[in-house]
Amino acid sequence: MRDILEFTRITLKQSTRLRAFYSAFVITLVSLIGLFVIYSFSMFEIPRILESYVLSYTNFIVLLMVFFTLFSLLQYDIDRKTLQYVIALPLRRRDYIVGRYLGIMCFSAIIAYGIIVLFYPFLILLMKQRPDAPFNVVRYFTYPLFLLAEVSLIISFALLFTTLSTKSIISVISTVGVYLIGHSLDEVKEFLLGGHAQEIPLFSKILVKGAWYIFPNLSLFDVKLRMVYNLQFSFEEALMIIIYGIGYTLAVLVITCALFERKEIL
Amino acid sequence: MRRLIIILLSVTFIFVINLTIMPSLSRKHRNLKKEYIKLFFSPSFEKWSAFEWRTMKGFFHTVNLRVYLGKLREETPVLPPEAETVIVKATEVVSCINPYYYDIYYIANGFLTWDFGNVEMANKFLFKAIKYRPRDWFFYFLLGFNYFYFLKDYKKGGFYIKKAAEIRRSPFLSSLAARLMYASGRTEVAIQILRSMIKNAKEEGWRKSLSKRLKALERVLLIEKAVEQYRLKFHKNPHDINELVDKGLLKEIPEDPYGGIFYLDEDGMVKTTSNFTERFQRTP
Numbered sequence: 001m002r003d004i005l006e007f008t009r010i011t012l013k014q015s016t017r018l019r020a021f022y023s024a025f026v027i028t029l030v031s032l033i034g035l036f037v038i039y040s041f042s043m044f045e046i047p048r049i050l051e052s053y054v055l056s057y058t059n060f061i062v063l064l065m066v067f068f069t070l071f072s073l074l075q076y077d078i079d080r081k082t083l084q085y086v087i088a089l090p091l092r093r094r095d096y097i098v099g100r101y102l103g104i105m106c107f108s109a110i111i112a113y114g115i116i117v118l119f120y121p122f123l124i125l126l127m128k129q130r131p132d133a134p135f136n137v138v139r140y141f142t143y144p145l146f147l148l149a150e151v152s153l154i155i156s157f158a159l160l161f162t163t164l165s166t167k168s169i170i171s172v173i174s175t176v177g178v179y180l181i182g183h184s185l186d187e188v189k190e191f192l193l194g195g196h197a198q199e200i201p202l203f204s205k206i207l208v209k210g211a212w213y214i215f216p217n218l219s220l221f222d223v224k225l226r227m228v229y230n231l232q233f234s235f236e237e238a239l240m241i242i243i244y245g246i247g248y249t250l251a252v253l254v255i256t257c258a259l260f261e262r263k264e265i266l
Numbered sequence: 267m268r269r270l271i272i273i274l275l276s277v278t279f280i281f282v283i284n285l286t287i288m289p290s291l292s293r294k295h296r297n298l299k300k301e302y303i304k305l306f307f308s309p310s311f312e313k314w315s316a317f318e319w320r321t322m323k324g325f326f327h328t329v330n331l332r333v334y335l336g337k338l339r340e341e342t343p344v345l346p347p348e349a350e351t352v353i354v355k356a357t358e359v360v361s362c363i364n365p366y367y368y369d370i371y372y373i374a375n376g377f378l379t380w381d382f383g384n385v386e387m388a389n390k391f392l393f394k395a396i397k398y399r400p401r402d403w404f405f406y407f408l409l410g411f412n413y414f415y416f417l418k419d420y421k422k423g424g425f426y427i428k429k430a431a432e433i434r435r436s437p438f439l440s441s442l443a444a445r446l447m448y449a450s451g452r453t454e455v456a457i458q459i460l461r462s463m464i465k466n467a468k469e470e471g472w473r474k475s476l477s478k479r480l481k482a483l484e485r486v487l488l489i490e491k492a493v494e495q496y497r498l499k500f501h502k503n504p505h506d507i508n509e510l511v512d513k514g515l516l517k518e519i520p521e522d523p524y525g526g527i528f529y530l531d532e533d534g535m536v537k538t539t540s541n542f543t544e545r546f547q548r549t550p
Contacts, residue, residue: 041329043466044368052321059318187314222318229366 003091007099008106014076015069015107024065024111028118031057035119039126045133050126052228054119055143059224062112062144063179066151070104070158070175075168083162087263094257097163101155101253108151112144139227142238149245150221154179156252157216163260181211182218216248306355309362316363324364328373331356332469335377339471350382357391368402371395375408376463376472380479385416406430415456453487478523482542485520489528489536492516503534 015021034057035050042049077083086096120140127135157178161171188208192200220241226233306312316323334352338345357374360367371391378388389412395405407430414423460480467473489507492515496504499513507530510516522528526540 038325041468042325042369043468044372048368049321049325052325056319056322063318183317184314187310191310219318222320224318224321225364225366228321231366 003095004099004102007096008103011073011100011103012106014073015103018069018072020065020069020107021111024061024114027061028057028115031061032119032122035122035126039129046130047123047127047133047135048228050123051135051140052224054116054123055140055224055227057119058112058115058144059147059222061115062108062147062151063154065111066104066108066154067176069107070155071168071172073100073104074158074162074171078162078166078168078171083263093260093263097159097253097257097260101152101159104155105148105152108155109144109148112147116141116144134230136227136230139230139233143223143227145242146221146223146238146245149242149249150218152249153182153216153218153245153252156249156256160252160256160259163256163263178215179218181215183222185212185215185217186219221245306359309359312359313363320363321367324360324367324370327356327360327363328367328370331360331370332373335373336469336471339469339475343475345377345381347382350378350384353377353382354384354387361391361394365394365398368395368399371405372408372466375412379412379416380476383416385412388412401433403430403433406433411455411459453483453490457483457487479542481523482538485522485528486536486538488520489516489530493530493534493536497534503532504530506530507536 035053038049038053039046077086087093123135154175158171158175161174162168165171165174185208189212192205192208223233223238223241225231307315312323312327313320331353335345335349338349353374357370360370371394374391375388378384378391389409392405392409392412395402396409399405406426410423410426410428410430412423413419413426417423457480460476460483464473464476464480467476489510492510493504495515496510496513504510504513507519507528511518519528522538522540524538524540524542526538526542528536528538531537
């Protein structure tokens, strides 16, 4: 456990050294202006528009920072052969994977909640000017949990690809690929089952169905519309989404650890 | 020192190109933007390509549409037919990306009905709005208004305004719905709606256009009231509009802001040769 925490600490320290927190903070300060611009551009339901701006921005910046940090660390680990050095150390290899995972998760959580909290007073201030739609504080502060569940899956896949590949660029492309596929699955399936079903070749249908059962469905974690428009969202459903994210992440991490244990020193 | 000179020269260079080349490029880009707005992909592709940022993509498409329509309105008082296609396409796309987005339905309804007379399409979008936001009284209200004012279907108009009144629990809407059932009060209601639209319109061009329409309808209402007084007094319809002035019920015949001439049809209804557009002039 001590080794895991040590790897977590090192990962957080490396993220700080990459100036990721600093960049996120500066970009957030600049994007606060966007809140006022959007306020002046909106016609109706200002609280909803502003809230969706904040949630979308949080989503964007957390993903951006996670990808940036992940790939900088992966490049460091793979290309500079740090990974080989770790393998050679008298440590349990899985501690490295779990430590790295927890480190980037902590980093994402700090950024996500940091942004949400930083925007909150400005959001309230502007909403008071034109309170023409309801604003649910609980839902606003719950949103990052779903974002973190999604990020958790992305990190686990990035670590899996790091274990499998010898070049950082391959892990980068593969992780971005999983992200794109994960967000397209729902739409593509809807398209296949819709009016165009007759024109689609059987092979493509099988391919999409196969992908549907293998890849994570990341669009499940995009709950912004439900949060912003106060749509029906039961506690059970929310819990199931989080459990799905944690379960999938655990499975990928177990595979990653198993593969990493058998990784040869090159 | 040498480094400082290089930095100063670079900064000067940036200022020079921003002053010389950039403005003309920007103008060209702005003109091209008018063309970009017509280039929507299919709604499902637009939805897919928005990934996790559907709400914001819907918002930016709507802002682009407003800017496009506002600029067109500044250039010409009559919107070209291609603007109708852009509005329909944009509304289809945005309502697919984020079917809960209020503004897009509001804008589409405002332009499609008043500027293009495409009430069927406007109603189609309103039905979609109601499907996703069944507790929102305003869409029922707009639908009811479209039915009774544009399509002259008082029964359906009354039905939807009654629905709006039930959700809103508004005595005004309830009485309006009742009045509509008897097919009366069209101009007054139109004036109320236009006033609320002017209050919410942010683009100067659109506000001006709505204000002009409001002015025209207020004048129609003035004549209608005089006709009503004439009927009460003489138990018949006035022969023509000048009779209202002759009998002292109107000081003078008001001017149509659209450049037309007000007249009364055989049923005593107030009409205008402009038909409230700058598009064409009708003979009385």
